[in-house]
Amino acid sequence: xxxxxxxxxxxxxxxxxxxxxxxxxxxxxxxxxxxxxxxxxxxxxxxxxxxxxxxxxxxxxxxxxxxxxxxxxxxxxxxxxxxxxxxxxxxxxxxxxxxxxxxxxxxxxxxxxxxxxxxxxxxxxxxxxxxxxxxxxxxxxxxxxxxxxxxxxxxxxxxxxxxxxxxxxxxxxxxxxxxxxxxxxxxxxxxxxxxxxxxxxxxxxxxxxxxxxxxxxxxxxxx
Amino acid sequence: xxxxxxxxxxxxxxxxxxxxxxxxxxxxxxxxxxxxxxxxxxxxxxxxxxxxxxxxxxxxxxxxxxxxxxxxxxxxxxxxxxxxxxxxxxxxxxxxxxxxxxxxxxxxxxxxxxxxxxxxxxxxxxxxxxxxxxxxxxxxxxxxxxxxxxxxxxxxxxxxxxxxxxxxxxxxxxxxxxxxxxxxxxxxxxxxxxxxxxxxxxxxxxxxxxxxxxxxxxxxxxxxxxxxxxxxxxxxxxxxxxxxxxxxxxxxxxxxxxxxxxxxxxxxxxxxxxxxxxxxxxxxxxxxxxxxxxxxxxxxxxxxxxxxxxxxxxxxxxxxxxxxxxxxxxxxxxxxxxxxxxxxxxxxxxxxxxxxxxxxxxxxxxxxxxxxxxxxxxxxxxxxxxxxxxxxxxxxxxxxxxxxxxxxxxxxxxxxxxxxxxxxxxxxxxxxxxxxxxxxxxxxxxxxxxxxxxxxxxxxxxxxxxxxxxxxxxxxxxxxxxxxxxxxxxxxxxxxxxxxxxxxxxxxxxxxxxxxxxxxxxxxxxxxxxxxxxxxxxxxxxxxxxxxxxxxxxxxxxxxxxxxxxxxxxxxxxxxxxxxxxxxxxxxxxxxxxxxxxxxxxxxxxxxxxxxxxxxxxxxxxxxxxxxxxxxxxxxxxxxxxxxxxxxxxxxxxxxxxxxxxxxxxxxxxxxxxxxxxxxxxxxxxxxxxxxxxxxxxxxxxxxxxxxxxxxxxxxxxxxxxxxxxxxxxxxxxxxxxxxxxxxxx
Numbered sequence: 001x002x003x004x005x006x007x008x009x010x011x012x013x014x015x016x017x018x019x020x021x022x023x024x025x026x027x028x029x030x031x032x033x034x035x036x037x038x039x040x041x042x043x044x045x046x047x048x049x050x051x052x053x054x055x056x057x058x059x060x061x062x063x064x065x066x067x068x069x070x071x072x073x074x075x076x077x078x079x080x081x082x083x084x085x086x087x088x089x090x091x092x093x094x095x096x097x098x099x100x101x102x103x104x105x106x107x108x109x110x111x112x113x114x115x116x117x118x119x120x121x122x123x124x125x126x127x128x129x130x131x132x133x134x135x136x137x138x139x140x141x142x143x144x145x146x147x148x149x150x151x152x153x154x155x156x157x158x159x160x161x162x163x164x165x166x167x168x169x170x171x172x173x174x175x176x177x178x179x180x181x182x183x184x185x186x187x188x189x190x191x192x193x194x195x196x197x198x199x200x201x202x203x204x205x206x207x208x209x210x211x212x213x214x215x216x217x218x219x220x221x222x223x
Numbered sequence: 224x225x226x227x228x229x230x231x232x233x234x235x236x237x238x239x240x241x242x243x244x245x246x247x248x249x250x251x252x253x254x255x256x257x258x259x260x261x262x263x264x265x266x267x268x269x270x271x272x273x274x275x276x277x278x279x280x281x282x283x284x285x286x287x288x289x290x291x292x293x294x295x296x297x298x299x300x301x302x303x304x305x306x307x308x309x310x311x312x313x314x315x316x317x318x319x320x321x322x323x324x325x326x327x328x329x330x331x332x333x334x335x336x337x338x339x340x341x342x343x344x345x346x347x348x349x350x351x352x353x354x355x356x357x358x359x360x361x362x363x364x365x366x367x368x369x370x371x372x373x374x375x376x377x378x379x380x381x382x383x384x385x386x387x388x389x390x391x392x393x394x395x396x397x398x399x400x401x402x403x404x405x406x407x408x409x410x411x412x413x414x415x416x417x418x419x420x421x422x423x424x425x426x427x428x429x430x431x432x433x434x435x436x437x438x439x440x441x442x443x444x445x446x447x448x449x450x451x452x453x454x455x456x457x458x459x460x461x462x463x464x465x466x467x468x469x470x471x472x473x474x475x476x477x478x479x480x481x482x483x484x485x486x487x488x489x490x491x492x493x494x495x496x497x498x499x500x501x502x503x504x505x506x507x508x509x510x511x512x513x514x515x516x517x518x519x520x521x522x523x524x525x526x527x528x529x530x531x532x533x534x535x536x537x538x539x540x541x542x543x544x545x546x547x548x549x550x551x552x553x554x555x556x557x558x559x560x561x562x563x564x565x566x567x568x569x570x571x572x573x574x575x576x577x578x579x580x581x582x583x584x585x586x587x588x589x590x591x592x593x594x595x596x597x598x599x600x601x602x603x604x605x606x607x608x609x610x611x612x613x614x615x616x617x618x619x620x621x622x623x624x625x626x627x628x629x630x631x632x633x634x635x636x637x638x639x640x641x642x643x644x645x646x647x648x649x650x651x652x653x654x655x656x657x658x659x660x661x662x663x664x665x666x667x668x669x670x671x672x673x674x675x676x677x678x679x680x681x682x683x684x685x686x687x688x689x690x691x692x693x694x695x696x697x698x699x700x701x702x703x704x705x706x707x708x709x710x711x712x713x714x715x716x717x718x719x720x721x722x723x724x725x726x727x728x729x730x731x732x733x734x735x736x737x738x739x740x741x742x743x744x745x746x747x748x749x750x751x752x753x754x755x756x757x758x759x760x761x762x763x764x765x766x767x768x769x770x771x772x773x774x775x776x777x778x779x780x781x782x783x784x785x786x787x788x789x790x791x792x793x794x795x796x797x798x799x800x801x802x803x804x805x806x807x808x809x810x811x812x813x814x815x816x817x818x819x820x821x822x823x824x825x826x827x828x829x830x831x832x833x834x835x836x837x838x839x840x841x842x843x844x845x846x847x848x849x850x851x852x853x854x855x856x857x858x859x860x861x862x863x864x865x866x867x868x869x870x871x872x873x874x875x876x877x878x879x880x881x882x883x884x885x886x887x888x889x890x891x892x893x894x895x896x897x898x899x900x901x902x903x904x905x906x907x908x909x910x911x912x913x914x915x916x917x918x919x920x921x922x923x924x925x926x927x928x929x930x931x932x933x934x935x936x937x938x939x940x941x942x943x944x945x946x947x948x949x950x951x952x953x954x955x956x957x958x959x960x961x962x963x964x965x966x967x968x969x
């Protein structure tokens with residue numbers, strides 16, 4: 001089982017995501033933004049960071065990378081894709097996911113251990129969780145406030161596409177406390193907090209994040 | 224302006240030159256004329272002016288700093304010492320660690336965000352230049368009084384700048400300090416430390432050897448920012464009037480630096496460079512002259528090939544520009560194709576601007592005309608050396624005689640005294656600041672603020688790690704700079720050892736007022752003497768550092784502020800000792816004796832008492848305490864240093880960390896027990912079954928041991944008085960959001 005991790009110029013958490021993939025028991029395959037070849041991976045992670053320095057808009061330039069053309073193509077036929085933080089922003093810019101991530105209402109970059117609740121365990125990235133599980137993983141971003149129009153919000157909620165929600169005080173002003181969403185099919189997931197920084201309580205606040213990565217193995221093996 | 228060439232300079236000896244406006248004194252200008260045997264061309268003058276500035280040449284500090292070499296202890300761990308971009312230390316298993324701290328004080332006052340951001344960028348490039356992957360940063364910061372209007376301008380900007388740059392580079396911020404004192408108003412201190420790791424055989428040096436090898440400039444294009452930053456900004460006192468200095472502040476682009484880091488590491492991994500130097504203060508003037516004098520001396524550079532952001536820049540401006548995110552490498556001709564290929568992969572601008580030559584002259588041309596022809600060593604290393612007048616300042620006798628009045632504490636006012644202490648800006652929770660920094664990236668952070676030291680893992684399989692702490696107590700240095708330096712060194716080393724790491728090496732950032740004031744020079748000389756003596760006694764080599772003078776406004780200098788960084792190694796990070804207990808029923812022991820040491824304490828500061836006699840460091844006892852901490856590490860459930868704020872601050876921080884209370888039983892004078900800041904003390908928590916072990920350790924190392932209480936409950940109780948954890952937490956956490964704005968608007 002191979003999981004690709006894309007490196008864009010300015011990606012920061014690519015090595016962390018690859019470590020998490022290995023910790024879950026899969027092979028991590030490094031993918032390069034300028035190379036459209038997906039190297040026969042079974043799933044792809046778009047890691048966090050500041051690709052292209054967040055210039056123009058977060059994710060707006062990366063969306064045009066050659067690797068994204070291949071990813072969009074495969075995502076549309078069901079390949080699991082997880083976008084974390086900047087990866088989530090790239091998925092929104094790519095229109096694989098609806099909505100946009102805007103400046104935190106506090107106007108500061110915010111790095112904190114963040115409690116979230118898993119709201120949908122039917123996606124390939126969340127199937128190893130219990131429905132409603134409350135976990136703590138790091139949140140760290142300056143532009144993490146999820147925004148969309150009312151119609152989209154109704155659709156996300158009614159179709160169960162809100163896969164994770166912040167617990168407690170809203171850390172960044174996201175609508176309906178949304179921390180993560182999926183596409184209609186469920187294979188593409190965007191998540192603002194960082195599960196790859198919570199695979200070992202030695203270096204993270206908890207090891208709660210590992211289940212996102214074991215989930216995708218379960219999903220693929222079950223196929 | 225017409226081009227001033229070497230040929231013109233030789234034939235127009237009497238032409239007036241603006242050396243004073245460039246920060247050079249007239250005798251310095253005369254020396255340049257003597258070295259060259261003619262007046263310098265305007266480009267040469269530009270180079271000498273920035274390289275002979277206080278910031279680059281250490282002209283006032285050199286005569287003192289040489290003690291670090293003269294008194295250097297023998298160390299098997301030191302791989303590269305003072306003089307290179309950063310020192311390198313052997314931490315075992317084939318790993319070498321490089322670390323250094325630098326100041327970016329003046330730019331951060333003028334433009335807080337960019338000043339702080341480029342301070343981080345500069346120190347990170349120093350570490351990268353050694354061949355290392357940067358793995359963490361720390362940022363000791365100092366500001367004027369917390370409620371002062373200008374502090375509310377500079378602090379949020381500086382914090383955002385440190386975060387904005389460091390976060391975008393993917394470097395965890397693992398600690399630092401935030402200290403307020405009115406003398407820093409108008410002179411905030413922004414010190415930035417970076418640590419990097421490499422294998423022993425990957426160490427790179429700044430030298431241009433091998434005639435025919437190519438001089439390659441890569442990274443950002445050169446712009447008009449930061450021209451004269453080291454001379455005009457960093458080497459002069461700010462007056463209350465005078466022209467705005469903002470154009471002298473560099474503007475940073477962390478994205479470019481992140482790409483430059485990855486590109487450089489790939490180039491290093493394929494062994495494509497002979498020597499390398501980053502472009503920081505003094506830009507190309509520094510990089511070319513230092514590379515050339517680090518090698519055999521000869522270099523030829525075609526300055527008109529340098530890629531420019533602004534095509535109208537003059538050669539003098541190109542030589543002085545401090546545009547960020549640039550590196551200069553020396554590359555063998557047969558490796559240049561691969562070098563260029565890697566730069567192309569990362570979209571990094573790269574240009575061959577010259578070559579290493581036979582001979583010993585640095586020759587720079589502009590469209591074929593020679594504009595610089597100098598012996599590079601005279602630019603890079605043979606700057607002026609001043610033995611500036613030193614005089615013990617007049618304030619000292621009065622200040623030392625002004626013994627602080629001892630506080631009186633009893634059951635009626637003890638709770639309020641503790642709440643006042645932990646809510647004071649110097650002691651209060653710094654989460655408002657640290658939550659703006661990424662501490663998780665790279666996945667190796669074991670400890671960060673508010674722990675005593677920052678700790679990162681460097682090998683995932685062997686669990687080898689390093690710990691770093693930076694410390695300074697400027698109030699002590701104000702009263703006794705010799706002891707102040709030793710005390711800061713001892714505290715930093717202790718903060719490493721409480722976590723279970725063995726101290727290995729020292730870096731320092733010496734922040735002072737004007738060296739032209741004999742009193743300031745005395746503070747500086749005493750500080751260096753104290754630090755060199757302390758390092759020799761503790762067997763810790765100084766691997767490098769930085770001096771920042773002219774931190775004063777008018778006649779008011781900052782407190783002498785030597786920030787000392789100590790790096791240590793820990794064999795297995797999984798076994799480190801955290802600062803706080805996470806369970807009930809542990810026995811709490813105080814290691815070290817407590818005297819009535821209130822001079823320079825937080826309590827005295829809060830009550831506007833700045834005088835008294837500072838404690839004298841007993842480094843032998845400090846070293847025994849460190850040995851005890853390392854040997855006893857397996858039995859410690861928690862260990863936390865006592866420093867600013869004394870036992871009251873230490874126990875409050877331990878209780879609040881996991882929300883587990885503690886009960887202390889304190890005989891004798893409560894004020895001394897709770898608020899005194901006698902150095903050399905650590906509070907440890909152990910299970911009851913280990914109490915015999917700690918007693919025998921204390922005996923073995925001759926360290927006084929006192930059992931002072933137990934962990935548990937939902938209050939901090941001292942004798943008959945209890946404070947609920949909620950009350951403590953509110954006092955501790957409200958200060959920063961109230962001062963600088965709330966995080967919780969959602």
